[in-house]
Amino acid sequence: MSKGITSQKHDYAAxxxxxxxxxxxxxxxxxxxxxxxxxxxxxxxxxxxxxxDKMIKDTGHVNAYFPLFIPKSFLSKEAEHVEGFxxxxxxxxxxxLRTSKDGKGVEVDPTSKLEEELxxxxxxxxxxxxxxxxWINSYRDLPLLINQWANVVRWEMRTRLFLRTSEFLWQExxxxxxxxxxAKKEALKMLDVYRQLAEDYLAVPVLTGLKSESEKFAxxxxxxxxxxxxxxxxxxxxGTSHDLxxxxxxxxxxxxxxxxxxxxxxxxxxWGVSTRLVGAVVMTHGDNKGLRLPPNIAPTQVVVIPITxxxxxxxxxxxxxxxxxxxxxxNGVRVHVDWTDSSPGFKFNEWEMKGVPIRLEVGPRDMKSxxxxxxxxxxxxxxxxxxxxxxxxxPKMLDAIQSELFExxxxxxxxxxxxxxxxxxxxxxxxxxxxxxxxxxxGTAETETAIKEETKATIRVIPFDExxxxxxxxxxxxxxxxxxxxxxxx
RNA sequence: CGGGGUGUAGCGCAGCCCGGUUAGCGCACCUGCUUUGGGAGCAGGGGGUCGAAGGUUCGAAUCCUUUCACCCCGACCA
Numbered sequence: 001m002s003k004g005i006t007s008q009k010h011d012y013a014a015x016x017x018x019x020x021x022x023x024x025x026x027x028x029x030x031x032x033x034x035x036x037x038x039x040x041x042x043x044x045x046x047x048x049x050x051x052x053d054k055m056i057k058d059t060g061h062v063n064a065y066f067p068l069f070i071p072k073s074f075l076s077k078e079a080e081h082v083e084g085f086x087x088x089x090x091x092x093x094x095x096x097l098r099t100s101k102d103g104k105g106v107e108v109d110p111t112s113k114l115e116e117e118l119x120x121x122x123x124x125x126x127x128x129x130x131x132x133x134x135w136i137n138s139y140r141d142l143p144l145l146i147n148q149w150a151n152v153v154r155w156e157m158r159t160r161l162f163l164r165t166s167e168f169l170w171q172e173x174x175x176x177x178x179x180x181x182x183a184k185k186e187a188l189k190m191l192d193v194y195r196q197l198a199e200d201y202l203a204v205p206v207l208t209g210l211k212s213e214s215e216k217f218a219x220x221x222x223x224x225x226x227x228x229x230x231x232x233x234x235x236x237x238x239g240t241s242h243d244l245x246x247x248x249x250x251x252x253x254x255x256x257x258x259x260x261x262x263x264x265x266x267x268x269x270x271w272g273v274s275t276r277l278v279g280a281v282v283m284t285h286g287d288n289k290g291l292r293l294p295p296n297i298a299p300t301q302v303v304v305i306p307i308t309x310x311x312x313x314x315x316x317x318x319x320x321x322x323x324x325x326x327x328x329x330x331n332g333v334r335v336h337v338d339w340t341d342s343s344p345g346f347k348f349n350e351w352e353m354k355g356v357p358i359r360l361e362v363g364p365r366d367m368k369s370x371x372x373x374x375x376x377x378x379x380x381x382x383x384x385x386x387x388x389x390x391x392x393x394x395p396k397m398l399d400a401i402q403s404e405l406f407e408x409x410x411x412x413x414x415x416x417x418x419x420x421x422x423x424x425x426x427x428x429x430x431x432x433x434x435x436x437x438x439x440x441x442x443g444t445a446e447t448e449t450a451i452k453e454e455t456k457a458t459i460r461v462i463p464f465d466e467x468x469x470x471x472x473x474x475x476x477x478x479x480x481x482x483x484x485x486x487x488x489x490x
Numbered sequence: 491c492g493g494g495g496u497g498u499a500g501c502g503c504a505g506c507c508c509g510g511u512u513a514g515c516g517c518a519c520c521u522g523c524u525u526u527g528g529g530a531g532c533a534g535g536g537g538g539u540c541g542a543a544g545g546u547u548c549g550a551a552u553c554c555u556u557u558c559a560c561c562c563c564g565a566c567c568a
Contacts, residue, residue, distance in 0.1 A: 004529085032560080032561095084567095087566065087567090088566075088567075123568090152568090154567070154568080156566080156567060157565085157566060157567080158566085158567085163568090164567070164568075168568075170568075217568095225568095236568095237568065238568090239568080240568065272568070273568080274568055275568095276568055305527090307526065307527055308526075309525080309526065341526090342526095342529085343525085343526055343528090343529070343530055344526060344527060344528075344529095345526085345527085345528040345529050345530080346528085346529045346530085347528095347529090348527095348528050348529080349528070349529050350529080352528095361527065363526090363527060364527095365527070366527090373527075490567095490568095
């Protein structure tokens with residue numbers, strides 16, 4: 001491994017890619033646009049997945065699994081939905097290969113052409129709602145609250161590790177409700193679950209609110225989102241929750257009988273977050289030395305670097321730390337001792353790259369004095385502490401790192417969120433400073449498009465706490481319909 | 491699909507213009523010794539159909555033709 005990574009200042013995109021590859025979160029796969037999630041990256045994903053899975057279950061949902069393949073005809077049942085996804089669907093047309101004529105390879109056997117072609121799911125609304133039609137008959141079947149963890153495929157033009165790949169992992173919740181109010185409540189509830197996941201586990205502060213018409217999910221009545229600011233001040237959509245109204249119920253004829261024996265269409269929601277969140281963690285907290293992982297999801301929370309010359313030293317270090325480490329592990333702290341034979345200096349850099357929150361250095365000097373050297377990844381602070389205090393100190397310090405990372409990210413977002421009083425000022429800010437701009441919008445698609453074309457900035461979110469009353473539209477000067485956040489986005 | 495670029499060891503590259511020993515360098519890898527508190531040193535070693543096919547030539551990584559692949563920039567997007 002070559003030393004270091006491109007600095008953020010020099011080239012943020014290169015910094016990101018270097019880091020993801022060198023910290024061994026992921027690697028490029030032989031297929032363009034798709035990636036391999038390596039064990040370290042997958043462990044990170046598993047930790048956030050497990051936290052979210054618990055929250056999803058605690059809010060009354062159950063997991064299930066729906067198939068990867070969707071009949072092509074299903075996609076055309078909901079007009080807007082087709083419009084949104086048709087251009088990026090992988091299609092299965094055949095089911096058999098045969099040895100090619102020259103005997104050197106394989107080719108598609110033309111006689112194996114499928115009657116009806118299959119779509120690899122870009123999202124599962126259609127297949128799920130085809131099943132819900134069978135499962136929902138009575139008001140007693142509602143609400144139906146199902147989540148699935150799955151991979152989906154969207155044939156993207158431009159891809160980036162974790163942020164946008166042709167195949168990605170996510171969870172998608174799909175619920176059915178008797179009333180519009182209930183569906184809306186559900187969509188908002190799950191959005192808040194996402195907010196908690198982002199803030200409490202990933203230490204990524206997010207804005208919550210509504211998407212504009214042009215940014216909303218194809219087939220939804222309303223799309224709610226959590227929106228985060230990355231280290232280069234660009235916005236990242238970190239999760240979405242859709243109030244689907246009766247669109248899919250209509251398309252798939254999903255009705256239920258009410259108490260008084262009337263037939264009604266059900267109301268739906270869907271909501272999802274993906275492996276993109278791993279990218280959000282990288283770009284929210286990472287620095288020029290590498291990752292800085294929030295302890296709550298860090299695969300390793302404490303790494304121990306033994307500094308030894310001889311086998312005897314090694315045995316001494318093992319003895320020295322035995323009770324401390326077992327006590328920490330018993331308390332659920334994820335500890336790893338790096339016994340590989342690289343030099344200590346190499347290991348320091350390596351684990352800093354990997355973002356482990358706390359590093360302990362233990363060598364002959366420390367053992368003599370009854371101490372260890374403790375280094376914090378987030379601040380770079382090094383201190384010498386009594387080995388006997390570690391079991392009490394470390395959990396506290398992990399908590400402190402978790403909340404300080406969050407506070408730091410909030411401070412950064414605040415420092416880079418501005419209001420603009422004129423369109424000239426708006427353009428100047430987007431061009432020269434980046435970040436979020438909070439301003440009035442007249443609510444028209446024309447304005448939104450015009451701003452996008454001229455500045456590349458889009459409406460990221462109409463925040464729940466908007467107050468458009470005395471605002472005018474930044475572009476048209478008309479009275480504002482909404483107060484919105486504009487930014488350049490990933 | 492439009493514009494630009496690159497294919498030489500696992501990775502990053504030089505060599506190509508101007509054809510000529512055994513195709514070279516850095517990193518990584520292997521072995522040994524010495525090392526180890528911020529990316530260790532020395533010595534030795536393994537690894538290549540020079541993207542592919544055809545051509546010119548006594549001779550091609552280098553020149554010509556064809557072809558394939560990938561990357562970057564634009565229109566789409568969790």
